[in-house]
Amino acid sequence: xxxxxxxxTLLTASGLEATVNRIHILETIxxxxxxxxxxxxxxIVDRTQSMNxxxxxxxxxxxxxxxxxxxxxxxxKAAYYGLAPNENHAPHPHFYCTxxxxxxxxxxxxxxxxxxxxxxxxxxxxxxVEVRVDGICKNCLKxxxx
Amino acid sequence: xxxxxxxxTLLTASGLEATVNRIHILETIxxxxxxxxxxxxxxIVDRTQSMNxxxxxxxxxxxxxxxxxxxxxxxxKAAYYGLAPNENHAPHPHFYCTxxxxxxxxxxxxxxxxxxxxxxxxxxxxxxVEVRVDGICKNCLKxxxx
DNA sequence: GACAAGATGCAATATAGTTGCATGAGCAAA
DNA sequence: TTTGCTCATGCAACTATATTGCATCTTGTC
Numbered sequence: 001x002x003x004x005x006x007x008x009t010l011l012t013a014s015g016l017e018a019t020v021n022r023i024h025i026l027e028t029i030x031x032x033x034x035x036x037x038x039x040x041x042x043x044i045v046d047r048t049q050s051m052n053x054x055x056x057x058x059x060x061x062x063x064x065x066x067x068x069x070x071x072x073x074x075x076x077k078a079a080y081y082g083l084a085p086n087e088n089h090a091p092h093p094h095f096y097c098t099x100x101x102x103x104x105x106x107x108x109x110x111x112x113x114x115x116x117x118x119x120x121x122x123x124x125x126x127x128x129v130e131v132r133v134d135g136i137c138k139n140c141l142k143x144x145x146x
Numbered sequence: 147x148x149x150x151x152x153x154x155t156l157l158t159a160s161g162l163e164a165t166v167n168r169i170h171i172l173e174t175i176x177x178x179x180x181x182x183x184x185x186x187x188x189x190i191v192d193r194t195q196s197m198n199x200x201x202x203x204x205x206x207x208x209x210x211x212x213x214x215x216x217x218x219x220x221x222x223k224a225a226y227y228g229l230a231p232n233e234n235h236a237p238h239p240h241f242y243c244t245x246x247x248x249x250x251x252x253x254x255x256x257x258x259x260x261x262x263x264x265x266x267x268x269x270x271x272x273x274x275v276e277v278r279v280d281g282i283c284k285n286c287l288k289x290x291x292x
Numbered sequence: 293g294a295c296a297a298g299a300t301g302c303a304a305t306a307t308a309g310t311t312g313c314a315t316g317a318g319c320a321a322a
Numbered sequence: 323t324t325t326g327c328t329c330a331t332g333c334a335a336c337t338a339t340a341t342t343g344c345a346t347c348t349t350g351t352c
Binding site: 017019021022051052053054055058059 | 329330331332333
C-alpha cells in the first residue's frame with residue numbers, strides 16, 4: 001500500500017526509536033492494502049520474526065497515540081489498524097463487510113463530509129471524524145445471490 | 147429519549163415476541179439520552195429485574211439484527227447500543243470522548259454527508275453509513291484546562 | 293392441560309486486550 | 323570498558339467482553 005512512507009523517518013519524527021519490531025509492524029500494515037486486526041498483524045509478523053503478542057498490542061497503542069496508525073472499529077469485534085492519514089494518504093472512509101468481516105479502504109472522494117457546522121458549535125475539542133460504511137461486499141453478494 | 151416509540155409495537159412489527167426482558171432493555175436504552183454498553187444495560191436492568199447477562203447480549207444481538215437497535219463502536223472498547231433510526235429518529239452521528247468514554251448523540255444536521263458518489267459506483271450492497279466524531283468533551287476539557 | 297416453539301438461565305469457553313514485573317538492548321558519561 | 327540510565331520487549335497472569343451448548347422455563351395454540 002505505501003511505497004511513499006519511510007517508516008524509520010515516521011518513527012523518529014515522532015520521537016520514537018525505530019526498533020526492528022516497530023518497523024516490522026509498520027511494514028506489515030503498509031504492505032497490506034486494507035486494515036488488519038492486532039491478531040492478524042501478530043500472526044503475519046510472528047511467521048518470520050518471533051514477536052510477543054503483548055509487544056504487538058503495545059506498539060499498536062503507541063503508534064495510534066502518535067498518529068502514525070489509525071484504529072478503526074466495528075461491531076463488537078477486534079479493532080482494525082491502518083496507516084493514519086498523512087501527506088501521502090488522504091483521510092478516507094472504510095467499508096466493512098458484515099458477512100465476511102473484510103475491511104476495505106474507500107476512495108477519499110467517494111463520500112463527501114461537511115462538519116463545519118459541528119466544528120463551529122461544538123463545545124468540546126474535535127480530534128477526528130471516522131466514517132464507516134457497513135454492507136455486503138461484492139464477493140459475498142455473489143456467493144449468496146445464487 | 148424516546149417518548150414516541152412504542153416498544154411492543156416495534157417488536158411485534160419485526161415478528162418478535164414482546165417479552166418482558168426485551169421491553170426492559172428497550173426502555174432502558176430509550177430512557178437514556180445517550181447510547182449505553184451491554185454492561186451498562188445489564189447493570190441498570192438487573193437493579194430492578196433480575197436478568198442474566200447472556201440474555202442481555204442475546205437480546206441486543208437480536209434487536210440489532212432486526213434494526214430496532216444500532217450498535218456503535220469505538221476504539222478497542224465495548225460496543226454501545228442506541229435506538230436505531232426510524233420514523234421518530236433521524237440517523238445521526240455520535241461523539242465519543244476519548245478521555246471519559248462518554249458517547250453522545252449529535253444533531254442529525256450537524257454533519258452533512260453525501261454518499262451518492264459511492265452509492266453509484268460501489269459494487270456491493272450498502273447497509274448503513276456510520277459517522278463517529280472523536281475528541282474531548284466539554285467537561286473533560288474544563289477539568290484538564292486549569 | 294398438553295404440546296411445540298421460542299426465550300431465558302447457567303456454566304463453561306472463547307476472544308481481545310491489559311498489567312506487573314523481570315530481562316534485554318542501546319546509548320552516553322566516566 | 324564499564325557503569326548506569328532509559329526505553330523496549332518478553333512472559334505470566336489477569337481482566338473485560340462476548341459466545342456456546344445445553345437444560346429449563348414461558349407463552350401461545352389447540
